[in-house]
Amino acid sequence: MLTLTLDDFDLARNRIAEHIHWTPLLGSQQLSERTGFDVMLKAECFQKVGSYKIRGPLNKFAQMPADQKARGVVCSSAGNHAQGVALAARIHGIRAVVCMATNATPAKVAATKAYGAEVVLHGSIWDEANEKAKELVEKEGLTYVHPFDDAQLIAGQGTLGLEVVRDWPELDAIIVPIGGGGLIAGVSMAVKSHNPGCRVIGVESSDGPAMKRSVEAGSLQTIECNTIIDGLRVRRCGELNFSVVQRFVDEIVTLPDKEIFEAMLWTMERCKLVIEGAAAAPVAALLHGLIKLPRGSRIAAVMSGGNVNLDQLRNLRWN
DSSP, X not given: OOOOOHHHHHHHHHHHGGGSOOOOEEEOHHHHHHHSSEEEEEEGGGSXXXXXXXXXXXXXXXXXXXXXXHHOEEEEOSSHHHHHHHHXXXXXXXXXXXXXXXXXXXXXXXXXXXXTOEEXXXXXXHXXXXXXXXXXXXXXXXXXXXXXXXHXXXXXXXXXXXXXXXXXXXXXXXXXXXXXXXXXXXXXXXXXXXXXXXXXXXXXXXXXXXXXHHHHHTSOOOOOOOOOOGGGOOSSOOHHHHHHHHXXXXXXXXXXXXXXXHHHHHIIIIIOOOOOHXXXXXXXXXXXXXXXXXXXXXXXXXXXXXXXXXXHHTTOOOO
């Protein structure tokens, strides 16, 4: 089972520090008054490539053997992982190939290419694009970069938690969105290594709660996933991530896409932060009273990214 210490996260932070932003913790008077907590927002929407997804690949590539670097890397993604891998590979001088479904939005394809990656369009869904990526591993000797189930990626993503506890050591709880589980796995270990008493609370869409179902069952579950929120849409979480969540995460709460999207708009209107759907999940949990802690508790909500699909945003006003 994967267990990382504070020293491991310090080492990861040192490897990636020159290439990322130490993103701010921003106070939210409106959210604090609304909930009765002292709430701060970890604004990872200001990170390079617009999300935390640059952290893990940077840490992985910094430790990659020279022969693997020479052959290049491949991943499959139509979102933040694609752009994180692309930029991290460019920084380390590594060829990167990103496989996307043929219906990927042109803006995401263009952004990934702009960061220096080669884009291969294949299939109509992520699973088919992922099969193409694995085919390229066999055919060209590329190293596959998993979007979340990778110890080096988890350590890199966990540097976000390290920043939070260094900026706010008195923290009582941190709320983290859950997709495949890489972010909450890293953040939970980093935060608990610094402050074992700090509660770590995960948030999933109730339209696709793969991690919560797995924790309740005591084993990894593959679910029918109906959420339309990109960063939360996972049918099966990572094995490493699941083992970490079982040991380091105190609670997982869920709520429907509709309420998460409403929180996304609320954050834009009230906090003046442009965030994507997954990043709004912690705010939604706070707004809907799912966080059961004493009044005045010091809580950090992780705004995991700001890469909003503008076409989707135009349709977010629910009846």
